[in-house]
Amino acid sequence: MSLPRETILSxxxxxxxxxxxxxxxxATFDVHSGEFxxxxxxxxxxxxxxxxxxxxxxxIAAGEVRLQDERVNDIPPYERDVGLVFQNYALFPHMTxxxxxxxxxxxxxxxxADTAMRVHEALQHVRLDAYAGRYxxxxxxxxxxxxxxxxxxxxxxxxxxxxxxxxxxxxxxxAEMRVELAALLRRIGATALSVTHNQEEALAMSDRVIVLAxxxxxxIGSPGEIYRTPVDSFVASFIGDANVIEATFAEGDGxxxxxxxxxxxxxxxxxxxxGEGAALLLVRPESVGVAVPGDTPHxxxxxxxxxxxxxxxxxxxxxxxxxxxxxxxxxKVPPDHASAQLVLGDDIVLQWHPNAVRVIRR
Amino acid sequence: MTRRPATVVxxxxxxxxxxxxxxxxxxALLDLLxxxxxxxxxxxxxxxxxxxxxxxxxxxxxxLYLSALATTFRLSAVATVGSLLLGLPIAxxxxxxxxxxxxxxxxxxxxxxxxxSLIVRLYALLLALGNNGLINRALQATGLIAENDFVPxxxxxxxxxxxxxYFVLPFVVFTLAGSFKRFDRTLExxxxxxGADEVVTLLRVTLPLMAPGILAAGTLAFVLAGTAxxxxxxxxxxxxxxxxxAIYDQALFAQNLPVAAALSxxxxxxxxxxxxxxxxxxQQDGRA
Numbered sequence: 001m002s003l004p005r006e007t008i009l010s011x012x013x014x015x016x017x018x019x020x021x022x023x024x025x026x027a028t029f030d031v032h033s034g035e036f037x038x039x040x041x042x043x044x045x046x047x048x049x050x051x052x053x054x055x056x057x058x059x060i061a062a063g064e065v066r067l068q069d070e071r072v073n074d075i076p077p078y079e080r081d082v083g084l085v086f087q088n089y090a091l092f093p094h095m096t097x098x099x100x101x102x103x104x105x106x107x108x109x110x111x112x113a114d115t116a117m118r119v120h121e122a123l124q125h126v127r128l129d130a131y132a133g134r135y136x137x138x139x140x141x142x143x144x145x146x147x148x149x150x151x152x153x154x155x156x157x158x159x160x161x162x163x164x165x166x167x168x169x170x171x172x173x174x175a176e177m178r179v180e181l182a183a184l185l186r187r188i189g190a191t192a193l194s195v196t197h198n199q200e201e202a203l204a205m206s207d208r209v210i211v212l213a214x215x216x217x218x219x220i221g222s223p224g225e226i227y228r229t230p231v232d233s234f235v236a237s238f239i240g241d242a243n244v245i246e247a248t249f250a251e252g253d254g255x256x257x258x259x260x261x262x263x264x265x266x267x268x269x270x271x272x273x274x275g276e277g278a279a280l281l282l283v284r285p286e287s288v289g290v291a292v293p294g295d296t297p298h299x300x301x302x303x304x305x306x307x308x309x310x311x312x313x314x315x316x317x318x319x320x321x322x323x324x325x326x327x328x329x330x331x332k333v334p335p336d337h338a339s340a341q342l343v344l345g346d347d348i349v350l351q352w353h354p355n356a357v358r359v360i361r362r
Numbered sequence: 363m364t365r366r367p368a369t370v371v372x373x374x375x376x377x378x379x380x381x382x383x384x385x386x387x388x389x390a391l392l393d394l395l396x397x398x399x400x401x402x403x404x405x406x407x408x409x410x411x412x413x414x415x416x417x418x419x420x421x422x423x424x425x426l427y428l429s430a431l432a433t434t435f436r437l438s439a440v441a442t443v444g445s446l447l448l449g450l451p452i453a454x455x456x457x458x459x460x461x462x463x464x465x466x467x468x469x470x471x472x473x474x475x476x477x478x479s480l481i482v483r484l485y486a487l488l489l490a491l492g493n494n495g496l497i498n499r500a501l502q503a504t505g506l507i508a509e510n511d512f513v514p515x516x517x518x519x520x521x522x523x524x525x526x527x528y529f530v531l532p533f534v535v536f537t538l539a540g541s542f543k544r545f546d547r548t549l550e551x552x553x554x555x556x557g558a559d560e561v562v563t564l565l566r567v568t569l570p571l572m573a574p575g576i577l578a579a580g581t582l583a584f585v586l587a588g589t590a591x592x593x594x595x596x597x598x599x600x601x602x603x604x605x606x607x608a609i610y611d612q613a614l615f616a617q618n619l620p621v622a623a624a625l626s627x628x629x630x631x632x633x634x635x636x637x638x639x640x641x642x643x644x645q646q647d648g649r650a
Binding site: 055056057076077078079080082083084086088090091092093094103104107108151152155 | 552566
């Protein structure tokens with residue numbers, strides 16, 4: 001059910017350079033009305049530069065940035081209708097919370113009554129009504145973050161930009177704010193472009209994720225799409241845990257392909273009946289099971305024999321690491337699984353369904 | 363962790379040289395103050411005359427000394443404002459220059475006066491400001507004044523004010539630059555993002571947050587200019603007397619040590635009051 005939605009932000013072939021080095025090359029993507037889009041990538045991938053270019057703080061060397069169908073390449077930051085939540089919040093230390101929030105509306109030359117209304121509304125959104133008279137240094141980190149969000153929202157910007165919004169919060173608060181922020185933005189129908197290096201955060205909050213590496217966009221898709229069908233080994237290993245296996249296409253029929261793998265056996269991959277030469281196989285650890293001693297091999301599953309080299313108790317699951325002729329595979333099994341009796345160095349049998357195997361680009 | 367007494371005594375012994383130096387300075391200052399409470403006395407002789415505040419009454423009622431105090435206050439204020447107006451853009455320029463080489467060059471240009479004798483610099487300034495100096499010749503050449511005319515720029519308060527600005531400017535620039543460097547520039551980006559152009563950002567965000575640094579630089583300028591001795595001596599000659607010159611004259615020429623001491627005490631109290639006031643302002647600023 002994809003309704004035609006208004007395009008809020010549109011980038012076409014955007015290059016960003018710093019001196020001679022290219023930070024971003026050929027970035028092309030759209031953000032639609034009401035969407036939460038995340039730029040996800042490791043440090044140095046150019047994601048923050050892209051965000052700052054949209055805000056107008058970084059000049060673009062080539063390409064075009066359009067906000068609501070208006071070309072903004074040469075529009076100064078203070079004339080762009082975007083609200084940026086800074087990574088360090090950048091609250092004005094010499095102003096109270098209310099003064100911080102009214103800064104934007106006052107610059108827009110709103111009346112006193114309208115400004116007060118906007119400030120009140122934004123404070124309610126982030127549940128900080130009682131803190132209007134406080135100074136930023138009198139607030140906790142989490143409260144400062146909410147003031148920063150409210151300050152951007154008080155301008156009612158066309159597009160909200162979030163620069164690593166959760167990076168300065170502790171783990172517990174981070175998980176809470178993820179849910180709260182996503183719910184707030186959905187409730188008020190805000191359109192947001194966020195930047196993060198945290199894949200969990202990107203998967204949890206976004207409608208769509210744009211994966212960046214070395215200044216280029218690798219994949220754009222819903223969290224489910226980029227997790228289940230990553231286009232290459234970088235996306236596969238950056239988002240979630242992954243077993244990436246070097247393989248060679250051996251033979252195939254209409255339904256599945258057979259690939260020879262380094263430990264000398266073959267692996268069936270459903271839906272990859274046609275192929276040739278070298279390939280990479282992706283199997284997520286949660287798709288890999290550990291056979292209980294005494295199990296008979298199920299003919300439909302892929303089987304592999306190896307040696308248990310590591311086991312880590314993670315609370316909700318146990319991470320099992322097995323060595324198969326020099327290749328290490330990881331499996332996640334339930335904590336009460338029968339394999340818990342195995343000791344390091346024991347023989348172990350791994351099994352996974354052909355449907356769980358994806359062939360990806362290098 | 364407990365320390366053995368011997369170590370404590372040992373480490374306290376290290377303070378001894380500093381305490382000794384401090385004691386000498388304090389004794390000298392107290393001796394000077396004690397002179398100001400005697401009616402007569404000169405260098406090399408014991409103070410005499412009745413003990414009391416008569417010298418202070420004289421100093422604070424004699425138009426000669428009062429005018430020296432007023433001149434000092436006036437010129438220090440002018441030098442403070444002038445050096446801040448010049449120093450702010452220079453400090454901004456130094457801190458905001460992206461090229462490290464350019465920044466180093468600017469810093470050296472400001473620092474060079476520190477490494478040159480003040481007397482040499484003042485005589486150079488005297489030559490430039492003189493009736494036949496660089497500035498008057500330039501004014502004649504551009505036709506702003508007649509060929510045989512000149513603007514009096516030496517032996518008056520104008521020349522001393524220029525000299526004082528020149529003297530305190532490097533201190534002001536370095537104090538301001540240090541404070542600008544600590545300024546978080548994302549605050550300026552936040553202001554821009556919220557719709558403020560460069561001028562509004564400067565007036566509503568940058569300068570208010572710089573206030574403690576500007577206050578510190580201004581206080582330093584005021585105190586340095588207020589205690590200046592060589593600058594008014596070389597550039598003002600006998601026409602401009604500041605407190606330091608009056609003290610010197612009383613002590614060495616008039617051989618009136620009690621008056622010199624009383625003037626010193628008044629100047630000292632004034633400086634302390636200025637510093638206290640600046641401290642109060644800075645504290646208020648820190649609370650806001």
